[in-house]
Amino acid sequence: xxxxxxxxxxxxxxxxxxxxxxxxxxxxxxxxxxxxxxxxxxxxxxxxxxxxxxxxxxxxxxxxxxxxxxxxxxxxxxxxxxxxxxxxxxxxxxxxxxxxxxxxxxxxxxxxxxxxxxxxxxxxxxxxxxxxxxxxxxxxxxxxxxxxxxxxxxxxxxxxxxxxxxxxxxxxxxxxx
Amino acid sequence: xxxxxxxxxxxxxxxxxxxxxxxxxxxxxxxxxxxxxxxxxxxxxxxxxxxxxxxxxxxxxxxxxxxxxxxxxxxxxxxxxxxxxxxxxxxxxxxxxxxxxxxxxxxxxxxxxxxxxxxxxxxxxxxxxxxxxxxxxxxxxxxxxxxxxxxxxxxxxxxxxxxxxxxxxxxxxxxxxxxxxxxxxxxxxxxxxxxxxxxxxxxxxxxxxxxxxxxxxxxxxxxxxxxxxxxxxxxxxxxxxxxxxxxxxxxxxxxxxxxxxxxxxxxxxxxxxxxxxxxxxxxxxxxxxxxxxxxxxxxxxxxxxxxxxxxxxxxxxxxxxxxxxxxxxxxxxxxxxxxxxxxxxxxxxxxxxxxxxxxxxxxxxxxxxxxxxxxxxxxxxxxxxxxxxxxxxxxxxxxxxxxxxxxxxxxxxxxxxxxxxxxxxxxxxxxxxxxxxxxxxxxxxxxxxxxxxxxxxxxxxxxxxxxxxxxxxxxxxxxxxxxxxxxxxxxxxxxxxxxxxxxxxxxxxxxxxxxxxxxxxxxxxxxxxxxxxxxxxxxxxxxxxxxxxxxxxxxxxxxxxxxxxxxxxxxxxxxxxxxxxxxxxxxxxxxxxxxxxxxxxxxxxxxxxxxxxxxxxxxxxxxxxxxxxxxxxxxxxxxxxxxxxxxxxxxxxxxxxxxxxxxxxxxxxxxxxxxxxxxxxxxxxxxxxxxxxxxxxxxxxxxxxxxxxxxxxxxxxxxxxxxxxxxxxxxxxxxxxxxxxxxxxxxxxxxxxxxxxxxxxxxxxxxxxxxxxxxxxxxxxxx
Numbered sequence: 020x021x022x023x024x025x026x027x028x029x030x031x032x033x034x035x036x037x038x039x040x041x042x043x044x045x046x047x048x049x050x051x052x053x054x055x056x057x058x059x060x061x062x063x064x065x066x067x068x069x070x071x072x073x074x075x076x077x078x079x080x081x082x083x084x085x086x087x088x089x090x091x092x093x094x095x096x097x098x099x100x101x102x103x104x105x106x107x108x109x110x111x112x113x114x115x116x117x118x119x120x121x122x123x124x125x126x127x128x129x130x131x132x133x134x135x136x137x138x139x140x141x142x143x144x145x146x147x148x149x150x151x152x153x154x155x156x157x158x159x160x161x162x163x164x165x166x167x168x169x170x171x172x173x174x175x176x177x178x179x180x181x182x183x184x185x186x187x188x189x190x191x192x193x194x195x196x
Numbered sequence: 197x198x199x200x201x202x203x204x205x206x207x208x209x210x211x212x213x214x215x216x217x218x219x220x221x222x223x224x225x226x227x228x229x230x231x232x233x234x235x236x237x238x239x240x241x242x243x244x245x246x247x248x249x250x251x252x253x254x255x256x257x258x259x260x261x262x263x264x265x266x267x268x269x270x271x272x273x274x275x276x277x278x279x280x281x282x283x284x285x286x287x288x289x290x291x292x293x294x295x296x297x298x299x300x301x302x303x304x305x306x307x308x309x310x311x312x313x314x315x316x317x318x319x320x321x322x323x324x325x326x327x328x329x330x331x332x333x334x335x336x337x338x339x340x341x342x343x344x345x346x347x348x349x350x351x352x353x354x355x356x357x358x359x360x361x362x363x364x365x366x367x368x369x370x371x372x373x374x375x376x377x378x379x380x381x382x383x384x385x386x387x388x389x390x391x392x393x394x395x396x397x398x399x400x401x402x403x404x405x406x407x408x409x410x411x412x413x414x415x416x417x418x419x420x421x422x423x424x425x426x427x428x429x430x431x432x433x434x435x436x437x438x439x440x441x442x443x444x445x446x447x448x449x450x451x452x453x454x455x456x457x458x459x460x461x462x463x464x465x466x467x468x469x470x471x472x473x474x475x476x477x478x479x480x481x482x483x484x485x486x487x488x489x490x491x492x493x494x495x496x497x498x499x500x501x502x503x504x505x506x507x508x509x510x511x512x513x514x515x516x517x518x519x520x521x522x523x524x525x526x527x528x529x530x531x532x533x534x535x536x537x538x539x540x541x542x543x544x545x546x547x548x549x550x551x552x553x554x555x556x557x558x559x560x561x562x563x564x565x566x567x568x569x570x571x572x573x574x575x576x577x578x579x580x581x582x583x584x585x586x587x588x589x590x591x592x593x594x595x596x597x598x599x600x601x602x603x604x605x606x607x608x609x610x611x612x613x614x615x616x617x618x619x620x621x622x623x624x625x626x627x628x629x630x631x632x633x634x635x636x637x638x639x640x641x642x643x644x645x646x647x648x649x650x651x652x653x654x655x656x657x658x659x660x661x662x663x664x665x666x667x668x669x670x671x672x673x674x675x676x677x678x679x680x681x682x683x684x685x686x687x688x689x690x691x692x693x694x695x696x697x698x699x700x701x702x703x704x705x706x707x708x709x710x711x712x713x714x715x716x717x718x719x720x721x722x723x724x725x726x727x728x729x730x731x732x733x734x735x736x737x738x739x740x741x742x743x744x745x746x747x748x749x750x751x752x753x754x755x756x757x758x759x760x761x762x763x764x765x766x767x768x769x770x771x772x773x774x775x776x777x778x779x780x781x782x783x784x785x786x787x788x789x790x791x792x793x794x795x796x797x798x799x800x801x802x803x804x805x806x807x808x809x810x811x812x813x814x815x816x817x818x819x820x821x822x823x824x825x826x827x828x829x830x831x832x833x834x835x836x837x838x839x840x841x842x843x844x845x846x847x848x849x850x851x852x853x854x855x856x857x858x859x860x861x862x863x864x865x866x867x868x869x870x871x872x873x874x875x876x877x878x879x880x881x882x883x884x885x886x887x888x889x890x891x892x893x894x895x896x897x898x899x900x901x902x903x904x905x906x907x908x909x910x911x912x913x914x915x916x917x918x919x920x921x922x923x924x925x926x927x928x929x930x931x932x933x934x935x936x937x938x939x940x941x942x943x944x945x946x947x948x949x950x951x952x953x954x955x956x957x958x959x960x961x962x963x964x965x966x967x968x969x970x971x972x973x974x975x976x977x978x979x
Contacts, residue, residue: 075927161937
């Protein structure tokens with residue numbers, strides 16, 4: 020990124036072009052992977068949301084959706100290392116896992132408060148202008164909990180097996196690769 | 197009745213708040229509830245002596261569990277001890293624990309808790325209800341004996357009491373279940389009625405049940421050979437000893453025997469163990485009491501001895517023996533509790549309980565001495581105390597029965613009573629007598645709170661002896677459950693004077709002999725040191741032996757070798773499932789494949805599986821395992837299970853990545869040195885057999901379905917409307933089986949936490965600088 024030439028000024032990125040923000044050591048970088056990640060990461064996240072929402076009607080659901088989102092983070096980690104992960108997620112993975120579990124359990128318990136059996140689900144239906152009737156089930160919330168929990172589990176895996184071992188090797192003076 | 201029990205527990209819960217204002221008011225408040233209970237029970241005495249008062253509360257109705265209570269004569273007698281003496285002892289505790297005592301706060305709450313659960317125990321009319329309260333008394337006893345746990349002796353004694361009584365409790369639970377199933381009901385009153393009518397079938401099962409129940413009763417009531425826990429428990433504060441280990445809890449075993457005896461007393465499997473253990477305990481306890489020098493331990497062995505006596509009376513006799521049993525039950529509470537309290541008062545006044553150091557207290561504390569002598573007279577069986585009534589009836593019961601059994605038991609009881617009289621004399625002499633060559637012990641007079649309860653109890657023993665018709669009415673109602681042997685037995689009543697006869701002679705011999713033994717105390721003490729058998733050592737060896745067995749078993753089964761664990765699992769699977777499948781299963785008549793696409797996928801999976809075994813590098817193996825996973829996923833697609841296939845592909849990808857992460861830290865090759873050929877062949881053989889068996893079982897089972905798949909039919913029918921899902925898999929996951937889903941994500945949560953802890957913790961274990969629990973480690977594990 021050379022600032023001298025005026026041509027570079029107008030489209031100079033406000034954020035660092037490379038994922039990690041601070042760049043990994045040069046010999047670790049694979050430019051191809053980094054660029055691919057740039058494109059794939061948001062796409063995979065959107066796709067994971069699609070899987071989550073479509074689960075009631077065709078293959079998908081919270082588990083698959085969460086795994087796809089998790090794999091997106093794996094890709095990001097592979098391209099950018101642990102620094103890249105920290106740039107996206109400031110929340111601790113255990114907190115994410117707990118949030119997911121809490122969402123699911125609360126979804127299960129709310130019917131009790133309303134005076135029906137645990138885990139009873141209901142159909143929600145709204146009519147939106149232009150789009151038409153949109154309906155969903157309250158059990159979707161349970162799936163959302165599963166989705167969040169799975170994302171948390173994958174991030175935790177990256178944290179422990181990924182960056183944990185990274186740092187171990189770094190401390191031991193081995194080459195991180 | 198449940199309300200009373202619960203009230204005890206609730207007040208005990210808030211008692212610590214009160215203790216902050218001082219221990220004395222806390223104990224006095226605690227004493228109110230037992231007193232109220234006693235009044236309540238006495239107000240219902242008419243009904244209790246008649247048909248009894250019943251109450252039951254559904255606990256878990258679908259399981260047939262209920263909390264059933266019943267107040268009858270035996271319960272009433274026990275309530276007099278549990279609540280009446282309980283109230284007095286709580287008042288006594290107010291004087292016993294000093295204002296700065298750190299043990300007082302928890303003791304007050306625990307004593308009241310104990311009073312509540314013991315009340316539940318004696319009122320319970322359901323075997324399982326009784327069991328629950330039974331174990332709760334063990335636990336409160338553990339907490340009260342252990343105190344704050346800062347003394348090794350206290351901890352050991354508490355643990356011993358807990359281990360022994362809970363061991364017995366578990367055996368008793370087994371017996372309860374057997375008995376309840378044999379009788380078809382867990383109601384104690386119904387079981388006893390059925391037993392009396394001989395209506396319970398399954399003779400062997402009932403015998404086993406009774407023996408198991410007796411183990412429970414023997415451990416709780418400190419019968420041979422389980423007795424050492426009771427003297428050991430004397431490390432507890434004296435009010436605790438007086439209440440739990442003299443007046444109430446240790447009588448639970450006797451109570452249980454008395455409760456069931458009317459239904460089973462003519463079975464040899466019932467009365468023989470009781471007679472043997474009871475008389476043995478009575479003699480051993482009495483003999484050991486003669487050698488002790490600590491006043492509390494003298495009384496503790498005396499309690500052991502008396503419990504043996506009570507056991508025989510309740511378990512091994514008929515109507516008269518039952519009369520004697522109830523009389524002795526009351527008498528024992530009314531003389532043992534004041535004696536213990538007197539020891540506590542002496543301890544307070546002089547600072548010692550060693551009878552070799554006490555001297556001349558009868559002049560220094562004449563009031564206390566008079567009360568204690570009154571109580572000891574009841575213990576020795578002197579008229580006109582209640583103890584005398586009980587002992588007379590006891591001798592009469594077995595002398596009247598006659599025969600070998602009657603005479604053997606009667607002579608055993610006589611010998612035991614001689615020892616009882618001897619240690620009663622020893623106690624009075626030891627506590628209050630003037631010892632030759634020793635100056636009078638300096639005394640600081642105990643307060644009224646310490647002496648008035650002693651007097652009340654001792655006078656209670658005298659009053660019930662003089663007012664014998666009252667005791668007779670109570671005991672007679674209980675004893676009416678027995679069919680009298682003859683007209684003479686039917687007419688027997690508790691009374692101070694039955695005319696000259698063998699029982700009176702026996703009583704006289706017991707007292708005369710006891711005084712004689714006391715005169716020869718030096719020789720007796722020398723003799724008693726030579727005991728060939730030590731039950732305490734037996735307990736310690738048992739516990740040590742258990743620990744050794746645990747070490748050996750753990751050492752043999754946890755060898756720390758992954759191949760050994762895997763081989764064990766595989767061998768068990770093959771041995772258990774293989775033969776059954778071979779014998780019972782049929783090979784389904786199905787084509788080898790449904791679609792052509794299955795063939796290349798299956799071939800790829802098989803080739804990869806074989807290649808994994810041959811691979812030498814870890815990375816290759818991981819990739820090949822991935823190939824197998826994707827291949828299986830492909831098979832799912834072909835078979836029409838897109839949900840399953842999607843999950844399979846995603847999980848496979850993720851596990852590949854995880855493997856690669858971990859592989860960075862592992863050597864590239866599996867093992868440096870090749871393993872021995874023979875072990876390789878054995879492993880290969882086992883692996884092959886295991887694989888073939890599992891695969892074969894999978895095929896056989898998949899073809900074993902005979903009926904229509906009703907569950908999946910329902911799912912398919914209900915999914916669109918019931919769960920609002922076109923995708924039946926999703927409907928199952930988030931609706932029909934949503935509870936399973938929640939359970940599974942819970943497991944995932946635990947697994948993730950486990951992986952993080954393991955990986956991040958070992959990182960610090962390897963380092964010397966900081967171990968686990970360091971701030972940095974903490975930070976790592978939390979993220």
